[in-house]
Amino acid sequence: MTQSRVASSPVSPGRAGNLTGFSGVGRELNPKRLELLCELVPQALVIALLVEPDNVGFSEQYIRFMRDVARTKGVQLPVLKARTEGEIDTAFASLGQLQAGGLVVANDPFFTSRSEQIAALASRYAIPAISELRQFAAAGGLISYGIDYAALSRQAGLYAARILKGEKPADLPVQQPTTFELVVNLKTAKALGLTIPPSPLLRADQVIE
Numbered sequence: 001m002t003q004s005r006v007a008s009s010p011v012s013p014g015r016a017g018n019l020t021g022f023s024g025v026g027r028e029l030n031p032k033r034l035e036l037l038c039e040l041v042p043q044a045l046v047i048a049l050l051v052e053p054d055n056v057g058f059s060e061q062y063i064r065f066m067r068d069v070a071r072t073k074g075v076q077l078p079v080l081k082a083r084t085e086g087e088i089d090t091a092f093a094s095l096g097q098l099q100a101g102g103l104v105v106a107n108d109p110f111f112t113s114r115s116e117q118i119a120a121l122a123s124r125y126a127i128p129a130i131s132e133l134r135q136f137a138a139a140g141g142l143i144s145y146g147i148d149y150a151a152l153s154r155q156a157g158l159y160a161a162r163i164l165k166g167e168k169p170a171d172l173p174v175q176q177p178t179t180f181e182l183v184v185n186l187k188t189a190k191a192l193g194l195t196i197p198p199s200p201l202l203r204a205d206q207v208i209e
Contacts, residue, residue: 029180030106031069033130033145036182037102038073039200040143040189041128044101046076050091050118052108053081075101083110085117092121105131107146115139128192137183137208142192143200144183181205 030049037047049066051058063079070077078098080091088111095103105111105118112133119139122129131137132146182200185208189196201207 029132029146030066030104033104033132034066034069034077035073036143036145036200037104037128037130038075040194040196041102044075044128046078046098046100047102047104048078048080048091048095048098048100049104049106050080050082050088050111051106052083052110054083055106055108055110058106085114088114088117089121092125092127095125095127100127103127103129105129105136107132115141123188123191126192128194134181134183134206137185137188137206140185140188142185142188142194145180147180183208 034047034049038044041047047070049063051063067077078100080094082088082091103122111118111131112135115131115133115136116139118129118131119136119141122142123140128142129136130143130145131141132144134144134146137144182204183206184196184200184204186196187208
């Protein structure tokens with residue numbers, strides 16, 4: 001889980017202090033991303049999970065949890081690991097051998113900065129994929145679901161304004177994101193030969209046609 005700190009109260013050595021700011025829930029959305037992808041490709045028996053192995057959030061315990069979620073959806077969840085651009089290429093090249101019918105890209109700054117590369121590879125290998133940011137769907141990925149970071153930035157700005165007006169950071173509770181966005185790329189779905197069910201389209205914040 002990532003955290004964005006707006007401000008904190010002074011903490012002296014040996015004294016406890018309070019912290020305020022914003023706590024992200026990106027990792028906790030991965031099960032929801034898996035469920036959404038299963039909804040879009042119900043025929044898939046294998047859906048891979050791409051993780052950055054140096055991300056401490058993706059421990060073996062968490063991967064077991066994700067596999068338990070996959071089991072409830074009736075799919076296998078092989079885990080692919082990539083920490084470089086070349087390893088991302090290698091991960092996609094292995095999807096055919098795994099007979100994967102879909103791919104969940106775990107939230108990670110490394111993958112976020114390479115949304116276009118991942119979307120292009122998903123297109124090249126004709127793999128339905130879901131990632132965190134709308135940039136992924138805009139770049140040609142099938143679907144994205146995650147925190148609305150524009151709304152989160154506005155929240156942070158309001159929090160900072162309250163502090164500048166004199167409120168004590170120690171008195172302000174830590175906030176979590178409240179706005180999430182779902183983006184579906186119908187052009188990509190058509191290229192993949194997929195028919196998107198009505199439910200995701202009705203829930204979508206943006207549909208790319």
